[in-house]
Amino acid sequence: MKALTSLATLLLLSLPVGGAGADIQIASEVESIQPGVPFTVALHIVPDKNYHTYWKYPGIVGLPTSIKWRLPEGFKAGEISWPAPEIVDMAGHPAHGFRRELLLLVNITPPEQIPASTVTISGELAWMACYKECHPGFATRSIILPVNSAPEPRYHRKWAAPIKKERDALPRKSTLWEVSVESDPDETPVVIRVRPAAGASNNPGQVYFFSEDGQITSEPAQKARRQADGSYLITGTRSEFSPQGRTTLPGTLVASGSWAADKPLAAFRVEPPYPEK
Incomplete structure (x- = not known):
């Protein structure tokens, strides 16, 4: 790789x-x-x-x-x-x-x-x-x-x-949080919005997006900020070796607590599309 x-x-x-x-x-x-x-x-x-x-x-x-x-x-x-x-x-x-x-x-x-x-x-x-x-x-x-x-x-x-x-325990897709990409393909930084839906936890703790195909590097560190509407805005740096021309951003979202309000859910998989130009 x-x-x-x-x-x-x-x-x-x-x-x-x-x-x-x-x-x-x-x-x-x-x-x-x-x-x-x-x-x-x-x-x-x-x-x-x-x-x-x-x-x-x-x-x-x-x-x-x-x-x-x-x-x-x-x-x-x-x-x-x-x-x-x-x-x-x-x-x-x-x-x-x-x-x-x-x-x-x-x-x-x-x-x-x-x-x-x-x-x-x-x-x-x-x-x-x-x-x-x-x-x-x-x-x-x-x-x-x-x-x-x-x-x-x-x-x-x-x-x-x-x-x-x-x-x-393998991470799977979930409907508890709606995930979207708010930046364009191949651009840096990469901006991800994670918005709570019905059944989502009010406080999942610290959150992190693990890029499955290397679009987002691990250094510099990501920034995750809670917004007034309860969503998270995660900002990461695109890797200089990132694959080009991808239409989606596959990855695993991990929380230090639980993403779910009524059960343990430390991680789930996502693949949100990039916005259409």
Whole structure:
């Protein structure tokens, strides 16, 4: 990603030898798979103490966790489902990532016929974990799963529950807040209006817009101001590496409290269009 090359390249050139800052393994929601039935695997990320890893768009510094799958013939892997990130710090530079242990979920669809009795799900992982210094990590990970023709899936006793918990917490679209872009495409600053609707919280706390495709950089810091009508006006700086000509602004809105008045809702996804010229 071009948006990451400037500062990330400098960090890579001065990285210490040894240690990856995090460990990543592949976990499966099911103990065995069924022909033609999609199932979920997860990249289980455990950072070392004080370390963080990075979101799909890390911002001014960092590299996102990625995997190049090696799957049996006929198997197809979907994209990573990304949890809501948080602001992390690398050498005084704010970025987008995770300080916690997490599961990055990926749906895999097997073919209708599987001749083997077991299959190997494998992939080449790459990540970066940072604290006072950064460690790039590279590893090949695999799991072997039996094939069965049972009418119901057999869920993994260890991993099914945490994978479900992570899935349930994924940010989704919401009607509680109306989001619009009040600046023109390719211009800076980028101005976002977040207006409460029925059921919205009166005080969601501190709010932040995480740009999913790198249109808004993580540095300088965004400014979010509450307006007299209860809406938020969020102003961010367009990245010098921002993709050009986009008609929408995809991202995740995160609050320190809850966006909802009657239930927890820390994050939701949006993709408001730019104003038509």
